[in-house]
Amino acid sequence: MSAIYSDAWYDDMKALINGSPEFRKQAPRQRVVMTLEVLGDGASPYVPQGQDVHFLVVLEEGAVQEYRPLPERHDGKGLGFRFTAPATVWESIAAGGVDPITAGLRGQIKIRGDMRFLMQNADAVKILVDLYGKQISTEWPKGKPPYG
Amino acid sequence: MEPAGAAGSAPKVVLEAPDDASGLADMLSQFLEQTVTTSARKAGSARALRGEVVFRAQEDDQIAVRISFQGDQIVLTDLGGATLPGAPTIQGGFLAVAHVTSGQSSPFGALARRELTVRFSPSQLPFLVRVLGLLRLEGEAPRRLRLAWLSLAMALVATLAAWLWWSR
Numbered sequence: 001m002s003a004i005y006s007d008a009w010y011d012d013m014k015a016l017i018n019g020s021p022e023f024r025k026q027a028p029r030q031r032v033v034m035t036l037e038v039l040g041d042g043a044s045p046y047v048p049q050g051q052d053v054h055f056l057v058v059l060e061e062g063a064v065q066e067y068r069p070l071p072e073r074h075d076g077k078g079l080g081f082r083f084t085a086p087a088t089v090w091e092s093i094a095a096g097g098v099d100p101i102t103a104g105l106r107g108q109i110k111i112r113g114d115m116r117f118l119m120q121n122a123d124a125v126k127i128l129v130d131l132y133g134k135q136i137s138t139e140w141p142k143g144k145p146p147y148g
Numbered sequence: 149m150e151p152a153g154a155a156g157s158a159p160k161v162v163l164e165a166p167d168d169a170s171g172l173a174d175m176l177s178q179f180l181e182q183t184v185t186t187s188a189r190k191a192g193s194a195r196a197l198r199g200e201v202v203f204r205a206q207e208d209d210q211i212a213v214r215i216s217f218q219g220d221q222i223v224l225t226d227l228g229g230a231t232l233p234g235a236p237t238i239q240g241g242f243l244a245v246a247h248v249t250s251g252q253s254s255p256f257g258a259l260a261r262r263e264l265t266v267r268f269s270p271s272q273l274p275f276l277v278r279v280l281g282l283l284r285l286e287g288e289a290p291r292r293l294r295l296a297w298l299s300l301a302m303a304l305v306a307t308l309a310a311w312l313w314w315s316r
Contacts, residue, residue: 099207101207102207102208104175104242105172105205105207105208105242106170107168107172107174110171110174111174113178114182115175116179116250116285118175118246119245119246119249119250120252122242122247123243126242
């Protein structure tokens with residue numbers, strides 16, 4: 001059990017994804033660097049308004065090599081994808097309350113990157129985001145979404 | 149992949165009201181722009197297209213995007229829950245659309261499995277086939293799928309010819 005955005009949570013997420021045989025089967029072999037940007041929206045008790053949380057996910061050889069927080073926004077060098085959304089959206093996905101694919105199609109998550117690569121690896125993307133939404137072990141010390 | 153340029157410049161891809169765009173419109177816009185700017189063949193195909201097609205998300209029928217092919221530009225507009233009478237419509241889930249565009253599955257198989265739903269009139273068939281061909285990633289279609297496309301094209305020509313003959 002680890003609290004959301006804690007160091008242990010990032011390690012747990014990495015282990016969760018790498019423990020998925022489905023993901024290992026579908027994941028691209030080449031190196032893919034992406035960043036998730038969690039924007040404080042005034043509703044999340046974890047990311048204050050005006051502050052952001054950034055984390056880095058690096059895939060290579062069909063596995064997550066890095067899943068860690070970044071001290072600041074990624075500068076874009078060597079970056080394959082940037083996923084940006086308000087904290088409430090990310091946390092609602094993490095709590096299993098919002099479908100991540102639908103959130104992406106609605107524009108609640110902004111996606112920047114090579115869409116052709118995304119299409120080619122859609123199965124891996126689906127598994128990855130589904131795993132993100134099925135973190136039954138995540139702790140919510142300040143309360144779980146939906147936020148009142 | 150050959151660079152764009154030899155067959156003329158790539159058409160400009162315009163996303164209307166980008167700040168309020170749905171994710172589907174935004175992703176389709178990026179996909180089309182990346183497609184026509186990295187392939188002269190695709191750029192030429194896109195420039196030759198005239199007409200409109202609607203993509204509707206299976207996950208949420210309040211998400212639909214009109215793509216208007218105007219030669220020198222491709223304009224994407226969010227329709228929300230509105231319909232566009234007379235325009236061909238393709239509806240499918242994210243995975244189904246991704247599998248078809250990346251060549252991992254045949255459009256006919258997706259139609260047969262009802263993963264994709266397509267609404268069109270007979271006269272729109274050639275346009276629709278060309279749009280689907282534009283959206284399909286280069287080098288991804290295995291030989292059997294290319295044969296399937298050829299078979300479809302021949303079937304469409306035969307259908308169109310029969311329809312024209314009957315409507316005389």
